[in-house]
Amino acid sequence: MVDPQLLRQAAAMLRQARRILVITGAGLSADSGLPTYRGLGGLYNGVTAEGLPIEEALSGPMLQQDPALCWKYLAQLGRACLGAQPNAGHAAIARLQQEKPECWVLTQNIDGYHRQAGSAPERLIEIHGHFSPLYCQACGAVDENLEAHLAAPLPPLCSRCGGILRPPVVLFEERLPEAALDDLYEQIERGFDAVLCVGTTASFPYIQEPVLRTRASGGVTLEINPEPTVLSAWMDLCIEARALDVLPKVISHIFFD
Ligand SMILES: [Zn+2]
Numbered sequence: 001m002v003d004p005q006l007l008r009q010a011a012a013m014l015r016q017a018r019r020i021l022v023i024t025g026a027g028l029s030a031d032s033g034l035p036t037y038r039g040l041g042g043l044y045n046g047v048t049a050e051g052l053p054i055e056e057a058l059s060g061p062m063l064q065q066d067p068a069l070c071w072k073y074l075a076q077l078g079r080a081c082l083g084a085q086p087n088a089g090h091a092a093i094a095r096l097q098q099e100k101p102e103c104w105v106l107t108q109n110i111d112g113y114h115r116q117a118g119s120a121p122e123r124l125i126e127i128h129g130h131f132s133p134l135y136c137q138a139c140g141a142v143d144e145n146l147e148a149h150l151a152a153p154l155p156p157l158c159s160r161c162g163g164i165l166r167p168p169v170v171l172f173e174e175r176l177p178e179a180a181l182d183d184l185y186e187q188i189e190r191g192f193d194a195v196l197c198v199g200t201t202a203s204f205p206y207i208q209e210p211v212l213r214t215r216a217s218g219g220v221t222l223e224i225n226p227e228p229t230v231l232s233a234w235m236d237l238c239i240e241a242r243a244l245d246v247l248p249k250v251i252s253h254i255f256f257d
Pocket residue numbers: 136137138139140141158159160161162163
């Protein structure tokens with residue numbers, strides 16, 4: 001049970017902030033029952049039936065070298081995305097963005113749930129891409145039939161040219177999308193009054209940097225995660241809980257207290 005006073009404190013910090021960055025990771029989607037790349041790896045004890053580390057099976061080079069094998073594991077991610085839904089945590093974040101027109105969301109998740117929950121696409125940075133719609137690697141055509149492709153033999157092929165389709169996600173050994181990085185760094189330059197980390201344990205530079213810079217410029221930093229993370233030392237406030245349980249309460253305190 002989280003101390004209700006902590007939730008009010010978090011709400012007070014966010015209420016005062018104009019420019020807010022919410023950073024979300026696997027923990028938020030795990031609350032929807034979704035495995036992540038790493039979580040999916042966990043299903044195989046880190047090794048696929050072919051004896052490969054899951055990071056190798058789900059890599060950019062593997063998609064080129066053996067598309068059927070890579071797609072065997074991509075398809076599991078795709079089915080997981082289609083089989084679950086955004087949760088109350090996603091909805092609370094979308095609500096915060098509606099009330100705070102300078103609130104941005106940076107997510108590591110590829111499930112598209114922020115968009116589905118109503119987050120403003122122009123203030124959403126999906127740094128690892130999103131699973132759907134697929135596109136053709138040969139001709140670039142966009143293909144909206146993910147569900148049908150997942151029920152058919154893999155890899156899915158382009159109806160226009162027969163090329164192999166892929167999701168616009170960042171596979172292992174691939175680079176982050178430049179447009180998303182540009183958007184992020186433009187906003188980091190403009191500065192944030194508050195950064196809220198939700199369900200992420202990652203220590204990538206693009207997560208650490210906004211946290212550290214916001215602190216250095218006198219802003220506040222908050223974290224909601226079931227366990228302490230590498231980011232916890234830099235937080236003004238940590239709430240050790242699942243986002244699904246506490247985020248809706250924090251957000252409603254902001255606007256109703
Ligand atoms: Zn094509």
